[in-house]
Amino acid sequence: MEPITYSFLPELPAAGPIREGLLALLSAALESPTAELESDLAYHQQRAPLHLWLALADEQVIGCKVGYERKPGHYYSWLGGVDNRFRGRSIARTLMQQQHGWCQQQGYHRIRTQTYNRWRAMLLLNLREGFDIVGTVQGAHGLAIVLEKQLQYQL
Template sequence: MEPGPGVEYRQFEGLPDGKVLADLLRLHELVFGAGEADRMLREARNRHRLLTLVALAGQQVVGYKIGYERKPGHFYSWVGAVAPGFRRRGIASELMRRQHAWCREQGYGTIRTATKNKWRDMLILNLRHGFDIIGVYVDQQGEPKLILEKRLPR
């Protein structure tokens, strides 16, 4: 059975549109705060080879993961979340597995991501999926930001 019984996964090159995008943005604001959806849309416009993965329960988006090409051969896993009522069912792991499979198919050799201590669940998830911490810097809010990277098997 797929991780998260009754959950269906879909993949979009670029951002989805219509209801899927509206739902995704609502979930993004629920998790990251008001105003964050516009910020994400603005930033997404400047990105190359964006890949969006979504998890749907019924017609509802309950999880998403978005990444883009950082430079040739290198992918950046940018942002993602799972709706609070759907956590710890393996949905984020499955989104990550699908993102990595797509990246391998497309010839990417490494995936980089960045997170903060406050996104601890994501940090644990990344470490469990084979990412290494490769650096730390202090961002404009004065918070340490951890850079993680994973090499994809050929």
């Protein structure tokens, strides 16, 4: 079993193996064409910096969380996934916890995300990590479940 390392990037790389690995991982995990993901990433990157939390094995991207600021104090956890070969090793949970810890340090007090019922493992992880279902919206793959989490601060 390869050792897994975790890293944070304050912005999406313009090119290179990390960007290519991220696109390949997200394309497989989200069942979306790479060109569509590339377009979505470019669009969002123009609006606000995209932050990346990565899990790497042998310098290959095997897991990720991508997010950005929605508005002051509110963060959006946008995209994420784990390579099928590495599932069941708490990689998604570790990336989520790292993202939430960073958000707390940056002064965010609420995180929002969306998922679909078809990705039940992510839905259940969100619920276990303290998210509440706050609604639904029509998404690209049907009805999306909207979840929010209030971040707790240590006094």
